Amino acid sequence: MDSGTAKKLKLALALATVAYIGLNAYNLHLEEEESKEKKKKRQETLKRKYEQARANSSSSEDEVNYQPRRRLSFQRQVKIEQQSNDELTPPGVDMNEDLKVSHVENFNEKRRESDFVDLVSKYSDEMFKDVFHVSRNTAERLYIQFKSSPEYDNIFKLNDQTRIPAKHYIWMFLWFVGRKGTYLELSSMFNVSLSKAVSVVDTVLQFLNNSAREFIQFPESNTDMRNSADSFEQIADFPDVIACLLNTRIQTKGTKTPFWIQVLCDSKGRFLDVFIESTSDLHPTAVLENSPINEKIKNICQRRYHILAKQDYFVREWLLTPIDEPTSKEQIWYNRQHSKTMNVVLDSLEILIQRFPQLTAMQFFSSYKIKRMINACCILQNICLEEEDFFDAEVDPMMVALAGAKNDEGQTKQRPEDIECHLRKIGELKRKQIYIELKKEERT
Structure with missing residues (x-):
């Protein structure tokens, strides 16, 4: 094939391609015009039906405007009970008074859930x-x-x-x-x-x-700490207590790992600090040491004030727990006063979970959102206490038991023995000093 023939074939192929593309474009144009024409006819038909419906539904006494059927808005449902029976009458329906009342009752029955x-x-x-x-x-x-x-x-x-x-x-x-x-x-x-x-x-x-800082705040000034200590001392004469440490562990539906909730409460059960940890194998003392409030408390207490906690925590100079096996009268007296003081706030977390059951039913997969939900419920609990809005707790079999009951064996991590012995000795000395002073006050 010579070069002239090849050029003619290429030119013919190019012309055929252009013709094919032009034909397709023309067909698309025709389809678009046909679609527009159908849409225009459909709109004219709807408009004609609309005008016919208005003409059929109008009367000399009252004219009922035709409106397309649609789902009622939220604001409309709030005002639904204020509407008259005529407003609830469907367009184009001529009812006598008895039929109108019957229609309204049926209409409200179907919509009862949306009228909540x-x-x-x-x-x-x-x-x-x-x-x-x-x-x-x-x-x-x-x-x-x-x-x-x-x-x-x-x-x-x-x-x-x-x-x-x-x-x-x-x-x-x-x-x-x-x-x-x-x-x-x-x-x-x-x-x-x-x-x-x-x-x-x-x-x-x-x-x-x-708004957490407005409702959850640990006392830091000397005046606030003194007022807190005086409030606790009125309960059972236990001196220099500024807070009680409580904890519980909850299991949500959205995560496999349970969450530790650690709170510090005042004498009225109000939360002063909230810390949530996603873990299953830490000792309560280890959870406390991971919390931001741990180092802060040591400086706040200043070797004068202290916090009370249950036996599942390790005793410290600023964290006093009950004596495991009291033998002397002073030790028994100390445990009794310690227990009386703790009992005032011991049910704070239990009431929190029973007031807001969503805490044990959350299906969130985000630990961040779970912690925000727990923190928000603690804030709501504080607001309720400020408003003297108390909640009567009932026994809930689905409620997660307080972590102080019994820890699962093999799930606690112990600290090095030498450091732990030193810290315990300091705490035991402070505890001994307290129960000796309590015994002297009893004698006087």
Whole structure:
């Protein structure tokens, strides 16, 4: 084949390719025009039906506007009970008075679950606490603080068409932590989307954790420590106590590893410090030494004040525990006064878990979010105590036992014997000094 023939073949192939591409483009154009024409006809048909529905549904006495069927918004459901029977009448239906009443009853029966928000506002104070595990005054305080918080302000900076009132944020969060429920149940109960339910919980979690320093704070000034010591001394004459150390271990559904909750409480059971550790094989003393408050306490106590703890902790100069096998009257007296002082705050963690059962039912896979949830519940507990909102704890078989009961054998890590003996001796000397002083006060 000569070069001239080859050039002619290439030119023919190029022309064929261009023609093919042009034909395809023309066909696409025709399909697009046909699609637009069908869409236009469909819109005209819908418009014609809409005008016909309006004409059929209008009357001389009252005109019922036609509206496409859609899911009611959250705000619409809050006001649903304030609507008249005529507003609930479907378009194009001519009912007499008896049929209207029957229709409204059936309509409300089907929508009873979505009216939960409106029912809450009608609850008595006792019923409100039974549902949310906090009093109405506590919920109102949270609502006022949350409404003026930057977390709630940020919601309105977003172009979100599903905004809900600040009060409903608080109700949804309290309902969630006061139940062993899921996000799906929360969204169904308050008639919001699943993503919105998750967003509400995360927003209130952020609000509470950002306010942690306001509600959880260890006394540091001399005046605060002296007041705390005087408050503890009024319980059982145990001198110079500024806090009690408690701990418990909970197991969540989302993680295999349990979580240690370590708290310091004042004489009213209010949490002064909260530390959460994700571990299963550490001794309580090792958990304490990992916490940020450990070195801080040593400096705060100044060899004058001390903290009380149960027997599962190692005795220290600033951390006093009961004597294992008391023999003398002074030691028995010391244990008795120690026990009386600890009993006041011993149930703080138990009440926390029973007031907020979500702590043992969390299905989060993030340890960070689990710790934030535990910390938020501790903050709520402190707010309840400030509002004198007490909770009657009941025996819950699903509740995780306090870690002080019995530790699993083979799951404790012991410290080096020489260091441990030295620290224990210092603590025992301090403990001996205390029970001798207690015995002298009894004699006088």
